[in-house]
Amino acid sequence: MDNLPVPAPEALAHSQALKQAIADDIVAAGGWISFARFMEQVLYRPALGYYAAGARKFGAAGDFVTAPEISGLFGQALARQVAQVLAASAPEVLEVGAGSGRLAADLLLELERLGCLPARYAILDLSADLRERQQQTIAALAPHLLSRVEWRDCLPARFSGAVVANELLDALPAHVVAWREAGVVERGVGLDPAGEFIWQERPASGALLAAAEELAEQCQLPPGYESEISLAVRAWAAEWGHRLERGALLLIDYGFPRREFYHQQRGRGTLMCHYRHHAHPDPFYRPGLQDVTVHVDFTAVIAAAHGAGLDLLGYTSQGQFLLNCGILDLLAALPNGTPEYIRATGAVNTLLMPHEMGELFKVIAVGRGIDEPLVGFARGDQGWRL
Secondary structure, three states, rough: OOOOOOOOOHHHHHHHHHHHHHHHHHHHHOOOOEEEHHHHHHHOOOOOOOOOOOOOOOOOOOEOHHHHHHHHHHHHHHHHHHHHHHHHHHOOOEOOOOOOOOOHHHHHHHHHHOOOOOOOOEEEOHHHHHHHHHHHHHHHOHHHHHHHHHEEEOOOOEEEEEEEEEEEEHHHOOOEEEEEHHHHEEEEEEOOOOOOEEEEEOOOOOOHHHHHHHHHHOOOOOOOOEEEEOHHHHHHHHHHHHHEEEEEEEEEEEOOOOHHHHOOOOOOOOOOOEEEEEEEEOOOOOOOOEEEEEEEEHHHHHHHHHHHHOOOEEEEHHHHHHOOHHHHHHHOOOOOHHHHHHHHHHHHHHOHHHHHHOOEEEEEEEEEEOOOOOOHHHOOOOHHHH
């Protein structure tokens, strides 16, 4: 890890405080916690976790760049799909995990241009720091629409309209499991004699064991195979079966259908960390200063949603989805040859090309009461792969 940038002294102190808090939790729990619990703490522990504290996360000055930060054309294209869902359900948008607020601003402006502004644009984000930044972003880019935006602390009991989540599911806590000769084990976190975090294994049990055994049978996983299972993603998707009355969830994230996620050549899983635009596999490095993610098993998403009464409305790559939503038409509308056009062309290539974000990122739509085919999946729908 010597090649990673050295944090400032105050950042190191922040990380040390979180590290000690988690170490105390491990001791209180008897010397071991699940990796899902560890991931929850490093990302969301109040005042200390990566998403709960004030460090800059998005853009060139942060740790990674998301699609809305790359180009406003991403949000403008997505607005075409959101508009269709609103027309078929109710004029309400809920964005879960809104990042810097750039996507919310772009969606609102484009929906206004399309003549289908939502009556309310709700944002669910538990980070006070991110809420403040979102408000600043929307106030700067779409000040006349800020009054339509409200912030929520929890999911609504009932909802009709469009739910948008860009790069949310990959940041929900995941369990790490390994299929050993003697059976399935859960890889959790303990402490070595020096108080450093280490991997420790215990026999898997309960819902995690059942899910692991099902995966082993479906995907013929060999002994020694290691990967992740996110029970939190499954629960989140299923929860909408009880809350969504009419409308659709539009979920954008990186991941695979199950057969690819648990492919035998991916025998060490998908766990990845991001610090100052450097990707590495060590989740114990600088707690609170780096993002910790796992890819999404989209088969698990649709299985949980469908089991809760929702319909699969579409599944495709991000590149195909944006093409279906007219991103090239939006690009062509810019003045040809201008610096704006040149910058946008490079950004669109990043969003669309298979070796960039176009293929790794997927878009899945699940919902209820939407009868017409969704425009974002008009071509290249890969729902059969799930």
